[in-house]
Amino acid sequence: MIRVLLADDQAMVRGALATVLGLEADIEVVGQVGNGDEVVAAAKETAPDVALLDVQMPGMDGLTAAAELKTALPACRVIICTTFGRPGYLARAMAAGAAGFVVKDAPPEQLVEAVRRVHSGLRVVDPALAAESLATGTSPLTARERDVLSAAKDGSTVADIAKSLFLSDGTVRNHLSSAIGKTGARTRAEAVRLSEERGWL
Amino acid sequence: MIRVLLADDQAMVRGALATVLGLEADIEVVGQVGNGDEVVAAAKETAPDVALLDVQMPGMDGLTAAAELKTALPACRVIICTTFGRPGYLARAMAAGAAGFVVKDAPPEQLVEAVRRVHSGLRVVDPALAAESLATGTSPLTARERDVLSAAKDGSTVADIAKSLFLSDGTVRNHLSSAIGKTGARTRAEAVRLSEERGWL
DNA sequence: CGGCACCCCTGACACTTGTCACGGTCGGGT
DNA sequence: ACCCGACCGTGACAAGTGTCAGGGGTGCCG
Numbered sequence: 001m002i003r004v005l006l007a008d009d010q011a012m013v014r015g016a017l018a019t020v021l022g023l024e025a026d027i028e029v030v031g032q033v034g035n036g037d038e039v040v041a042a043a044k045e046t047a048p049d050v051a052l053l054d055v056q057m058p059g060m061d062g063l064t065a066a067a068e069l070k071t072a073l074p075a076c077r078v079i080i081c082t083t084f085g086r087p088g089y090l091a092r093a094m095a096a097g098a099a100g101f102v103v104k105d106a107p108p109e110q111l112v113e114a115v116r117r118v119h120s121g122l123r124v125v126d127p128a129l130a131a132e133s134l135a136t137g138t139s140p141l142t143a144r145e146r147d148v149l150s151a152a153k154d155g156s157t158v159a160d161i162a163k164s165l166f167l168s169d170g171t172v173r174n175h176l177s178s179a180i181g182k183t184g185a186r187t188r189a190e191a192v193r194l195s196e197e198r199g200w201l
Numbered sequence: 202m203i204r205v206l207l208a209d210d211q212a213m214v215r216g217a218l219a220t221v222l223g224l225e226a227d228i229e230v231v232g233q234v235g236n237g238d239e240v241v242a243a244a245k246e247t248a249p250d251v252a253l254l255d256v257q258m259p260g261m262d263g264l265t266a267a268a269e270l271k272t273a274l275p276a277c278r279v280i281i282c283t284t285f286g287r288p289g290y291l292a293r294a295m296a297a298g299a300a301g302f303v304v305k306d307a308p309p310e311q312l313v314e315a316v317r318r319v320h321s322g323l324r325v326v327d328p329a330l331a332a333e334s335l336a337t338g339t340s341p342l343t344a345r346e347r348d349v350l351s352a353a354k355d356g357s358t359v360a361d362i363a364k365s366l367f368l369s370d371g372t373v374r375n376h377l378s379s380a381i382g383k384t385g386a387r388t389r390a391e392a393v394r395l396s397e398e399r400g401w402l
Numbered sequence: 403c404g405g406c407a408c409c410c411c412t413g414a415c416a417c418t419t420g421t422c423a424c425g426g427t428c429g430g431g432t
Numbered sequence: 433a434c435c436c437g438a439c440c441g442t443g444a445c446a447a448g449t450g451t452c453a454g455g456g457g458t459g460c461c462g
Contacts, residue, residue, distance in 0.1 A: 155392070343407090
């Protein structure tokens with residue numbers, strides 16, 4: 001029996017996936033959480049063979065949760081299961097030690113397939129997504145540019161960002177300008193959009 | 202037997218929900234589509250009692266698909282099933298003739314409950330969401346303000362928006378200014394964000 | 403008919419933004 | 433020691449943006 005831990009913020013899809021996986025003869029869902037912060041605790045309690053993590057969750061990010069889980073329970077293998085096939089997500093998932101990456105556009109059979117393959121020691125990655133990830137490359141943004149860009153995400157002004165990051169107005173403008181240049185955008189809003197699409201946020 | 206048609210762009214959750222519903226003794230999933238444009242055609246072919254529609258889909262919007270479905274097959278009852286509990290979505294769903302509104306944060310049992318209730322002629326609405334919908338009120342934006350705002354969504358400049366809508370620069374600025382005032386925002390980007398959160402897009 | 407709301411445009415103004423040039427600090431690598 | 437990149441700041445300038453005061457047009461409704 002493959003012991004599986006499910007983490008997804010939407011209770012409906014979490015429950016549905018749990019019943020789908022539970023119908024398989026060799027798979028057993030031993031735990032479900034809807035919050036990134038609860039992942040490690042639940043894993044310690046249930047000792048799963050495979051953890052299925054969504055990227056966007058309340059509390060801790062699914063990718064950082066994967067990293068923490070990897071250090072806490074090295075034997076537990078991780079599959080990242082997300083709605084968006086952002087190239088940067090895949091890169092970060094692999095860096096965090098994930099063994100599989102599945103997008104929710106794929107049919108459910110592919111998920112149980114991935115669970116089995118990962119449990120037997122293989123890696124599972126969507127080939128088209130892997131190609132796109134290589135093409136897009138890794139994020140060219142510096143840490144500060146990421147900070148400034150994600151602070152600008154909600155439509156804040158330069159002054160707001162400067163205050164929230166304890167920086168000067170001019171510095172914020174410089175980081176924004178640099179980020180705009182690197183993303184190939186013409187506006188700060190466009191830079192935010194492009195960076196999010198590529199998973200550079 | 203209650204005949205159900207499923208429409209959701211994510212194949213994985215669509216398939217998972219289908220198996221969950223199929224496990225119920227009195228429910229039968231007679232069709233699945235992943236595109237808003239295919240909803241009406243599939244409904245004509247399968248003659249479902251209940252149609253379960255997601256809001257965001259490629260092609261036609263789930264809400265407008267509900268309206269078209271309502272005119273094509275008046276006997277078919279519609280449930281809107283969405284990730285986001287935007288207040289405006291509920292209002293528009295009801296205006297489109299939907300009989301139920303379920304958010305994906307709810308547990309799966311609530312979905313099969315909703316299918317049964319709606320099939321028996323009742324309406325199903327999340328009470329907390331209904332209250333919020335009334336509190337937020339209906340959209341104060343004019344048609345043109347909506348156009349301009351959604352054209353600004355991707356980070357375009359005023360000149361870009363003006364060109365794409367065949368308007369003058371000044372006119373675009375006026376509409377944006379008015380929309381900013383109505384949403385209580387301080388920036389165009391913030392106005393876009395707030396309008397989306399409230400389902401005014 | 404006279405309001406009224408919405409649409410479209412103009413022009414002008416203050417402010418914010420994006421860009422550039424410049425100087426300075428700190429850590430890592432050859 | 434040297435260079436290089438990332439970081440922080442200043443100052444200044446052109447472009448873009450948000451706001452205001454106008455004027456004209458349409459269609460709807462009391």
